[in-house]
Amino acid sequence: MCERIGCTHFPNLSSMNFAGAVAPSRRGFLKGVAAASTITMAAGPGMLVGGPAHAAAGLKSTHGTGFCNLNLFLAHSRQYAKASGTELIFVNTPTSAEMVTFLGMGQVDIGLMPYTSFMALHDKGAPVKIVAGGGVEGCAIVARPGLDTPEKLKGKTLGTFQMDTLEVMPYDYLKKHKIAFKDVKVRYMGNTPEAVEAFKAGAIDWICTIEPYASALVADVKGAVMLTNGVDLYGKGYTDCVLAARSSLIKDNPAGLKAIIKSMMQAQYDAETQTEAVLKELVGKYYKTSMENAKIAQGKQPAIVDARSQTDFILQRTDSVMEMGYIKKKPGRDAIDWTMLEAVIKENPDLYGKLKYKSA
Numbered sequence: 001m002c003e004r005i006g007c008t009h010f011p012n013l014s015s016m017n018f019a020g021a022v023a024p025s026r027r028g029f030l031k032g033v034a035a036a037s038t039i040t041m042a043a044g045p046g047m048l049v050g051g052p053a054h055a056a057a058g059l060k061s062t063h064g065t066g067f068c069n070l071n072l073f074l075a076h077s078r079q080y081a082k083a084s085g086t087e088l089i090f091v092n093t094p095t096s097a098e099m100v101t102f103l104g105m106g107q108v109d110i111g112l113m114p115y116t117s118f119m120a121l122h123d124k125g126a127p128v129k130i131v132a133g134g135g136v137e138g139c140a141i142v143a144r145p146g147l148d149t150p151e152k153l154k155g156k157t158l159g160t161f162q163m164d165t166l167e168v169m170p171y172d173y174l175k176k177h178k179i180a181f182k183d184v185k186v187r188y189m190g191n192t193p194e195a196v197e198a199f200k201a202g203a204i205d206w207i208c209t210i211e212p213y214a215s216a217l218v219a220d221v222k223g224a225v226m227l228t229n230g231v232d233l234y235g236k237g238y239t240d241c242v243l244a245a246r247s248s249l250i251k252d253n254p255a256g257l258k259a260i261i262k263s264m265m266q267a268q269y270d271a272e273t274q275t276e277a278v279l280k281e282l283v284g285k286y287y288k289t290s291m292e293n294a295k296i297a298q299g300k301q302p303a304i305v306d307a308r309s310q311t312d313f314i315l316q317r318t319d320s321v322m323e324m325g326y327i328k329k330k331p332g333r334d335a336i337d338w339t340m341l342e343a344v345i346k347e348n349p350d351l352y353g354k355l356k357y358k359s360a
Contacts, residue, residue, distance in 0.1 A: 068112065072303075081262070103126070104128060120163055127246060131341060132340070137301055137302075139230045151177070154183045161188060162188045234313065250337060269355055
């Protein structure tokens with residue numbers, strides 16, 4: 001899951017002109033998001049940059065900090081795409097709101113984000129497409145001692161993040177058990193560590209979070225219970241995050257986009273076959289967690305590039321997002337474009353054939 005940093009209140013996308021210039025001015029861009037005086041370095045080396053997103057021999061990308069980003073992080077750390085003439089450049093943002101809107105406004109070329117956030121961008125007219133997968137599974141709902149049934153959650157405070165898969169899951173969980181979302185209190189948290197500490201302190205009653213935090217909370221908080229890990233709601237291998245790209249990139253720089261997707265595929269293979277070495281390389285530099293927790297997270301939320309089997313799942317989740325009032329209309333199949341992914345698979349059959357996790 002893409003761990004969040006900073007305020008997660010979703011920006012007013014309706015006020016943004018996504019159809020305008022490819023490289024809007026920074027002043028105009030920041031009118032639509034929560035401005036920040038400093039940039040939090042979410043993970044790895046990077047900087048906030050303005051001007052056109054696409055630069056010669058380089059593609060700019062935003063990212064989260066969870067384990068769905070593992071392939072992207074390793075691709076950045078090792079710069080696999082440079083062999084094809086493309087550098088992966090990270091643009092770090094102070095909040096998840098900016099992470100999403102940077103892509104919509106053309107400040108970056110690609111971004112790894114929750115599919116729910118992508119839906120909001122697409123619904124407001126941003127010229128973006130889902131082009132590859134991120135992470136699968138790894139989301140979970142954990143409740144404090146005694147709150148061991150859905151009915152007991154009524155009136156209790158949920159800690160989550162707005163317009164996130166971690167908000168949609170509790171909505172779907174309650175709906176499955178015929179409980180209205182309005183019957184619980186919702187507290188939007190600033191980041192995952194803050195939410196975890198709030199749960200431990202009893203400031204929130206239940207939480208939708210990611211691995212390794214979910215398993216750690218069950219182990220650390222005596223009597224805490226994991227109500228769902230999402231598999232019973234969505235099925236095995238459900239998607240959490242996706243790689244999204246500016247639509248123009250597919251037309252204007254297909255070679256660069258394919259180079260990034262191929263580098264993520266190589267990273268997936270390395271993570272599957274050299275797990276210990278990969279985690280040692282990423283923990284500390286990209287992940288602020290222990291090796292023990294990193295191993296738990298990697299096992300429970302594998303990063304998978306080929307998400308074609310999840311096409312229907314991603315589009316069907318729009319029902320809940322619409323019911324929650326985040327989008328006005330359901331995105332069509334044209335919101336997803338697997339052509340670059342399929343080209344990479346066709347051009348690299350040996351690499352793809354060695355992957356443990358592939359599209360069903």
